[in-house]
Amino acid sequence: MAVELHDFEEVVKHDRSGDCWLIISGKVWSSKGLFVLWRASTNVFHLVPAIVVIHELRNVVACHLGVKLTSNGGHSISAPVHKVYNVTAFLEEHPGGDEVLVNASGKDATDDFEDVGHSDDAREKMKEFYIGEIDKSTLPVKQSYTPPSLSSTSNLDSGDSSKILLYIVPLLILAVAFLLRFYSKNE
Numbered sequence: 001m002a003v004e005l006h007d008f009e010e011v012v013k014h015d016r017s018g019d020c021w022l023i024i025s026g027k028v029w030s031s032k033g034l035f036v037l038w039r040a041s042t043n044v045f046h047l048v049p050a051i052v053v054i055h056e057l058r059n060v061v062a063c064h065l066g067v068k069l070t071s072n073g074g075h076s077i078s079a080p081v082h083k084v085y086n087v088t089a090f091l092e093e094h095p096g097g098d099e100v101l102v103n104a105s106g107k108d109a110t111d112d113f114e115d116v117g118h119s120d121d122a123r124e125k126m127k128e129f130y131i132g133e134i135d136k137s138t139l140p141v142k143q144s145y146t147p148p149s150l151s152s153t154s155n156l157d158s159g160d161s162s163k164i165l166l167y168i169v170p171l172l173i174l175a176v177a178f179l180l181r182f183y184s185k186n187e
């Protein structure tokens with residue numbers, strides 16, 4: 001069955017007790033290979049494929065180095081499907097109270113939902129209120145992180161690796177110094 005798409009602007013209008021919609025994101029994960037535990041928030045851990053974590057760490061390192069990666073291999077733990085739930089009929093029944101749901105409407109409620117550490121039963125219950133997905137083209141554009149001291153205009157794939165050398169060279173010098181000390185002690 002075709003997924004019903006909603007504009008982001010339309011969804012955020014349903015933000016009161018008589019008419020309450022929530023946006024809660026699911027994650028798109030590949031299911032191949034080794035799985036590792038990933039800490040999604042304070043008390044929430046997910047089992048995710050190691051390849052996804054490697055790509056995510058690669059993105060974080062690239063971000064700190066100020067380089068832009070052109071490809072992430074198609075994997076991401078931050079590639080959410082923005083699902084829309086009409087919880088109007090569930091407000092009074094919600095064990096956490098209606099107020100939290102109304103407060104979480106009109107914006108992306110994923111973090112609020114995950115922070116509570118909802119049970120599998122709660123996740124199963126959600127399905128009753130699912131009414132479609134956000135049309136991705138209507139999502140507000142997020143500002144990507146730019147490190148304060150480094151310009152983010154360089155591109156790893158275009159061959160500008162000099163910034164990486166700035167970090168790698170001192171690390172190599174430290175490693176050599178450590179090895180020399182270690183061997184001279186043994187002799």
Ligand code: HEM
Nearest residue numbers: 085095096100104109112113116117118119121122125126
């Ligand atoms: C469709 C969406 C939601 C469903 C179906 C749902 C369902 C449930 C259920 C079944 C529980 C009982 C505990 C459990 O089984 O985990 C619960 C508790 C709770 N929920 Fe939700 N919930 C939803 C969204 C949210 C959101 C967006 C928030 C935002 C903060 C929230 C906050 C809470 C809180 C604070 C509790 C009480 C936790 C406790 O007392 O330990 N819920 N929810």
